[in-house]
Amino acid sequence: MTETDPLSLARDILRAQPFSRLVGADVRAFGDGGATLELPIREELRQQNGFVHGGVLSYAADNALTFAAGTVLGAAVLTAGYSIDYVRPAVGVTLLARAEVLHAGRRQAVVRCELLTVDEDGEETLCALAQGTVRAVG
Amino acid sequence: MTETDPLSLARDILRAQPFSRLVGADVRAFGDGGATLELPIREELRQQNGFVHGGVLSYAADNALTFAAGTVLGAAVLTAGYSIDYVRPAVGVTLLARAEVLHAGRRQAVVRCELLTVDEDGEETLCALAQGTVRAVG
Amino acid sequence: MTETDPLSLARDILRAQPFSRLVGADVRAFGDGGATLELPIREELRQQNGFVHGGVLSYAADNALTFAAGTVLGAAVLTAGYSIDYVRPAVGVTLLARAEVLHAGRRQAVVRCELLTVDEDGEETLCALAQGTVRAVG
Amino acid sequence: MTETDPLSLARDILRAQPFSRLVGADVRAFGDGGATLELPIREELRQQNGFVHGGVLSYAADNALTFAAGTVLGAAVLTAGYSIDYVRPAVGVTLLARAEVLHAGRRQAVVRCELLTVDEDGEETLCALAQGTVRAVG
Numbered sequence: 001m002t003e004t005d006p007l008s009l010a011r012d013i014l015r016a017q018p019f020s021r022l023v024g025a026d027v028r029a030f031g032d033g034g035a036t037l038e039l040p041i042r043e044e045l046r047q048q049n050g051f052v053h054g055g056v057l058s059y060a061a062d063n064a065l066t067f068a069a070g071t072v073l074g075a076a077v078l079t080a081g082y083s084i085d086y087v088r089p090a091v092g093v094t095l096l097a098r099a100e101v102l103h104a105g106r107r108q109a110v111v112r113c114e115l116l117t118v119d120e121d122g123e124e125t126l127c128a129l130a131q132g133t134v135r136a137v138g
Numbered sequence: 139m140t141e142t143d144p145l146s147l148a149r150d151i152l153r154a155q156p157f158s159r160l161v162g163a164d165v166r167a168f169g170d171g172g173a174t175l176e177l178p179i180r181e182e183l184r185q186q187n188g189f190v191h192g193g194v195l196s197y198a199a200d201n202a203l204t205f206a207a208g209t210v211l212g213a214a215v216l217t218a219g220y221s222i223d224y225v226r227p228a229v230g231v232t233l234l235a236r237a238e239v240l241h242a243g244r245r246q247a248v249v250r251c252e253l254l255t256v257d258e259d260g261e262e263t264l265c266a267l268a269q270g271t272v273r274a275v276g
Numbered sequence: 277m278t279e280t281d282p283l284s285l286a287r288d289i290l291r292a293q294p295f296s297r298l299v300g301a302d303v304r305a306f307g308d309g310g311a312t313l314e315l316p317i318r319e320e321l322r323q324q325n326g327f328v329h330g331g332v333l334s335y336a337a338d339n340a341l342t343f344a345a346g347t348v349l350g351a352a353v354l355t356a357g358y359s360i361d362y363v364r365p366a367v368g369v370t371l372l373a374r375a376e377v378l379h380a381g382r383r384q385a386v387v388r389c390e391l392l393t394v395d396e397d398g399e400e401t402l403c404a405l406a407q408g409t410v411r412a413v414g
Numbered sequence: 415m416t417e418t419d420p421l422s423l424a425r426d427i428l429r430a431q432p433f434s435r436l437v438g439a440d441v442r443a444f445g446d447g448g449a450t451l452e453l454p455i456r457e458e459l460r461q462q463n464g465f466v467h468g469g470v471l472s473y474a475a476d477n478a479l480t481f482a483a484g485t486v487l488g489a490a491v492l493t494a495g496y497s498i499d500y501v502r503p504a505v506g507v508t509l510l511a512r513a514e515v516l517h518a519g520r521r522q523a524v525v526r527c528e529l530l531t532v533d534e535d536g537e538e539t540l541c542a543l544a545q546g547t548v549r550a551v552g
Contacts (some may be wrong), residue, residue: 019191022160024181044160053157054200054217066192075149079192080522082549083221083359083497085386085409087379102348103363103402108494110405112388126379129386131407133361133495133547177446181418218384219409221359221497222483223524223547225517241501241540246356248499248543267524269545270410271357295467298436298458320436329433330480330493332474338468355468359497 006031010067013075027067033101035067041117042097052090052117052127057097061113061130064097069109069134072101080108082132084115087128090127092108092117108135144169148205151213161197165205171239173205179233179255190228190255190265198235199251199268206237207247207272218246220270222253228265230255237268246273282307286343289351299335302372303343309377311343317371328366328393328403336373337389337406344375345385345410356384358408360391366403368393375406384411420445424481427489435438437473441481447515449481455509455531466504466531466541472513475527475544482513483523483548494522498529504541506531514546522549 010082014020014037023045027037037044037060047053066079098112115128148168152158152175161183167174175198177183185191204217237251253266286306290296290313299321305312312334315321323329342355375389392405424444428434428451437459443450451474453459459468480493511526529542 013186016186017191018182018184019194020185023193044156046156047158048151048154053195053197054204055161055193056157058196058200059191062192062196079224080494081221081223081524083219083407085219085407086217087386088381102405105364110363110495112405112407122192129360129378129388129407131359131388131405185542216357217384221545223545225524226519240543243502248357248501250543250545267516267526267545269497269526269543289462292462293467294458295459295470296461299469322432323434324427325429328444329431329473330476331437331469332433334476335467335469338472342468355500357497357499359495361495362493375537 006071010035020063023056024061025063028096029069030067031071033068033072033097033104035064035071037064037097039066040094041092052095054086057086057090057115057128058084060095060097061115061128064099064113065111065130065132066134068099068101069104070110071110072104073134073136076136076138077134078137079121080133080135082103082130084128084130086128087126092119092125108133148173158201160253161194163198163201165233166269168205169209171206171210171242173201173209175200175205175235177233179230184233190233192224193225194233195228195253196222198233199253199266202235202237202251203249203268203270204272206239206249207242210239210242211247211272211274214274214276215272216275218271218273220268222268224266225264228255230257230263232256236261246271282347286311288335296339300337301339304372306343307347309344309348310338311347311375313340313343313373315371317368328371330362332371333362333366333391333404334360336371337391337404340373340375340389341387341406341408342410344377344387345380348377349385349410349412350378352412352414353410354413356409356411358406360404360406362404363402366393368395368401370394384409420485424449434477437470439474439477442510444511445485447482449478449485451478451481451511453509455506465508467502470509471500471504471542472498472499472531474509475529475542478511478513478527479525479544479546481549482515482525483518486515486518487523487548487550490550490552491548492551494547494549496544498542498544500542501513501540504531506533506539508532510538522547
């Protein structure tokens, strides 16, 4: 029965993505035009200088944009494109990708995402910003 | 001695990125304002419908942009930001990210990248396009 | 003496831009990491279907991003690049471009901008979103 | 009768845009997935340092992307969003926005655009790059 709440359904979809399992992402929040993905920062997610790889931030942004749009457009959505601006090197314990739908029509949504790292004291630091368009398919 | 050629140096840098090893990327070409990354498409890189995950395309774009800029700005570079437009679902045997510097000043470069899948007959199909700015650091 | 307040200085800079005079833009707010530009919507700013031309929205976004960054980086700044997502056709009496710095280092800032139209009753409607990076120069 | 060739039709559409008349744009080429807009650089298009205003480059990019997509998707198109990276300050006699469709489906196209200035000797200089997605409407 608990599988019918939106957060659980979103988690099922994320777990059905082999790449999201490889990266180790989970859904922390899902609903009402917003979605937050969470990734424990581990060695395999870093680049050569010890920071979280930009590709991980990109993955998290892309996926959070899609999930946030999914809360208003339904599950059959795909990200048409997005842009990302890096703010500072990402270090910490956890990476959060917090996305919010700014506008949704029937067939597409414009969504923004903040990428934040969380340190061991729970302090959040902004490390990148993304914005993109997600479309309903089918 | 072979370690001193640019392609070998680029491969060393890529292999020093734990996330690039996790994803399974290699450098196919590097030099003269261009860089091509190559990823064997395996199950772990897919999303729930069997296509290569958008986050993998984003990773490859981000990294190829950075490497291409590195051929003109030196190894100490970071991608300031980029945008990506998805063209079609990505399926195939290999993913290529082919980046080219369109303009480089002393401290920054503007770079474009084509994301292509290659099927078992060697046929290339465009699946996404990216464009971004890379800066020299330090 | 009144010329020394930041808003007046920002207006002087905008008026020193021939293109901003051609378009008819003014600065409504300027300071503390934010800037708002205002454009009366007149016939000359439209496209063939009667909506505000996308190029006008782009102009306003680009300039508002630059001015917002100027509040934290100083007057010698230039926009390195930005992306814009259109939300709906723009109609109304006034166009507002409301930009806010999300992060600023010593040499660059990442800024977001909302483009809104205001109708004759003062009601605001979101018509586009932009995000970009602005750099200090000189 | 000459009105039926694609270039003439494109010029008619551009001239039906009051903002394009205000800016002074013309269509130089139109067809086969490509479009080139041309703007004589005059005083009214500059910013405070004498360079072509970024908003003019943005206008030209936005419009060229839309027109290029129009060659494959038909006249009823709108630009969903795009990103622009500035390469260098724009000076010269003429501004060209040269756009090319990289991929078109039935309902949308991904398009790139180069912004070039031309000096009095006819020499072209790259000043910005854009990339975006255009959708068919109606």
